[in-house]
Amino acid sequence: MSISIRDRIRLGLAVAAAKTVTSLVRLLRLGAASVLPGSISQRIQPKALPLMFTQVRxxxxxxxxxxxxxxxxxxxxxxxxxxxxxxxxxxxxxxxxxxxxTTLLENTNLIGQLNxxxxxxxxxxxxxxxxxxxxxxxxxxxxxxxxxxxxxxxxxxxxxxxxxxxxxxxxxxxxxxxxxxxxxxxxxxxxxxxxxxxxxxxxxxxxxxxxxxxxxxxxxxxxxxxxxxxxxxxxxxxxxxxxxxxxxxxxxxxxxxxxxxxxxxxxxxxxxxxxxxxxxxxxxxxxxxxxxxxNFRAAFGRAEELDVGGKHVRILLSKNPVGMNETIRAVYDIQKVGGASTKLVVLNDRTPDGTDVSWIWDVDTEKLVELGGTIVISGDRVYDMALRLRYSQAEGQQNCQLIIKEDLQEAITTALEQTPAHETLHILPTYSAMLEVRGLLTGRQIL
Structure with missing residues (x-):
């Protein structure tokens, strides 16, 4: 694909704008700059994506x-x-x-040549x-x-x-x-x-x-x-x-x-x-x-493991019925051997999550409750999730404590306090909740 001089100039301007925005966002510690630079550069050069695709060797x-x-x-x-x-x-x-x-622009030089x-x-x-x-x-x-x-x-x-x-x-x-x-x-x-x-x-x-x-x-x-x-x-x-x-x-x-x-x-x-x-x-x-x-290490939020104040934390993204069932299955297999521990469940209903949270009633949360221990609940739809987990408890079940915290920072702090030093805190968040959790735990957001 030959690139006209006009398109090449506009691509160069788009690259310059993207790299400037990326540098500012990261310098000011506002996030990872994974979306905003692409949005701005497309306004300058709408053909940015096809122009860069053709350059992948x-x-x-x-x-x-x-x-x-x-x-x-x-x-x-x-x-x-x-x-x-x-x-x-x-x-x-x-x-x-x-x-x-944004991804492809990050891999270009200042005149839009992709490497x-x-x-x-x-x-x-x-x-x-x-x-x-x-x-x-x-x-x-x-x-x-x-x-x-x-x-x-x-x-x-x-x-x-x-x-x-x-x-x-x-x-x-x-x-x-x-x-x-x-x-x-x-x-x-x-x-x-x-x-x-x-x-x-x-x-x-x-x-x-x-x-x-x-x-x-x-x-x-x-x-x-x-x-x-x-x-x-x-x-x-x-x-x-x-x-x-x-x-x-x-x-x-x-x-x-x-x-x-x-x-x-x-x-x-x-x-x-x-x-x-x-x-x-x-x-x-x-x-x-x-x-x-x-030797593989997890992507962020996908069985990612962090050390937070001397406590071991594992984040398991849970954004739909199948995904959450599988993360619960993984936690169940781990904790049924090591005994009850603490879980943090965070349910949001923002655009990246989907605004309909009725899917939580298709999740087998009974297995999570069956493990016992403490479940801290938070997120925009904290009470919806709390109700689902309460219905998952068998009549008279005493070995599982549900703690509701509307404020996510308080929820994380409480969950960490409830987690013994030798055990793992498992966090099960929806997508936007995962980004928030990571931002609070690591001080870095996605932008």
Whole structure:
């Protein structure tokens, strides 16, 4: 793509503005400057995104899905950087257009020349079709589709249909990597003409005892008939087929029992397999991938571990029914061995979270209460969450104490005080709440 002199000048001005704003925000310790510079630069050069996409030397990798984008993209970045590649990556999780522009501008010089072998960009589910208007990626990685912010997205089949329409015009050499355990994504992959590869689990020993309440898509995406499940790993992800039309799970390109995993929770096994398969498709040796997995550290708020005043803290983002069920499952597996401890649950209803919080009634909070100990509750919708947890308590249950704190700083202080020195405080926040919690714990916000 040739760039006109006019576009080049405007891109240079956009870069200068973005770098100036970034420097000021960070100098004044106002945040990470992951969104604002992109917003300002687009006003100067509306073509900033396509102009920079064309400069990525080896290819753009887009990562989409409801849960796991930030962790998976960070793992893949770490693998590629271990091989000596230079990677542009929206590490702060800013996955709307402004965040993508900011990320790429950070990797340019003062005249708008981009210095990156790969661009690894996590992309919001609704934004993917917009991004594909300006980009022909080398890879698209689809992790999963769960109900998340129905006020913004709609149902999962609607999102899948938008994705299919946007991906269909891409050239055949584009590689699409999808989670075969998700029926919706598996069916999507079976309809595409591009090079499609699938990851997933083949470990029946970790099936759930039953299909959870917060299940999204147990009907055949081809004919609408109920799917027959041999077993589920989490939510509607599992081993399935349709007795009516013959639709079934596609063959996997990875053998999951051979793979180690990053961090805690089964959901992170999926993230590991997803990033690992992309790396393999790029020709990276499996031994090098395993070594990176072994030494991986969490992205912010995603099983991130902090030391706060001598107390150990783990932040587990919990932004929808499936995500919160899995974080509760992880906490339950840890604390049922070590005994009851303290949890902090923070529920907000801002735009990044979704304004409808009725989803908390689809969460199996009974398991969290069953652990006992202390649960501190805070957030904009503190009383909604407190009511949900109160209904989760069995009649006469005395081993779980609920503490309500409207003020988040007070809630954090109380939770830390209630946590014994040898135990871990687990914090389960929604998205905007996670940013607030981290800001209070580390003194750094996202802007």
């Amino acid at each position: 080896r290819g753009v990798i887009l990562i989409v899905g409801t849960n796991g984008k930030t962790t998976t993209s960070l793992l893949l970045r770490t693998i590629l950087e271990s091989q000596g590649w230079r990677v542009a990556h929206n590490a702060a999780g800013a996955n709307l257009i402004n965040g993508l522009v 990156a072998d790969y661009a690894i960009l996590e992309v919001d589910e609704n934004v993917l079709p917009l991004v594909l208007r300006d980009c022909q990626p080398k890879f698209i990685l689809g992790l999963n589709l769960f109900r998340d912010q129905l006020d913004r997205y709609g149902e999962v089949d609607t999102i899948s249909q938008r994705w299919q329409k946007a991906i269909a015009p891409l050239p055949p050499e584009t590689t699409i990597i999808l989670n075969a355990d998700d029926p919706t994504l598996c069916y999507l992959g079976q309809q595409l003409s591009q090079n499609v590869r699938f990851f997933g689990l083949n470990e029946p020993e970790v099936y759930l005892d039953e299909i959870p309440h917060a299940v999204d898509s147990i009907y055949c995406p081809r004919c609408g008939h109920p799917l027959d499940y041999k077993g589920v790993y989490l939510s509607h992800l599992g081993d399935y087929d349709c007795a009516k039309c013959g639709f079934s799970k596609s063959p996997l390109a990875v053998n999951s029992p051979e793979w180690p995993q990053i961090l805690i929770g089964l959901y992170n096994k999926y993230n590991t397999l997803a990033a690992g398969l992309v790396a393999q498709e790029l020709g990276i040796d499996k031994a090098a991938i395993y070594e990176t997995i072994k």
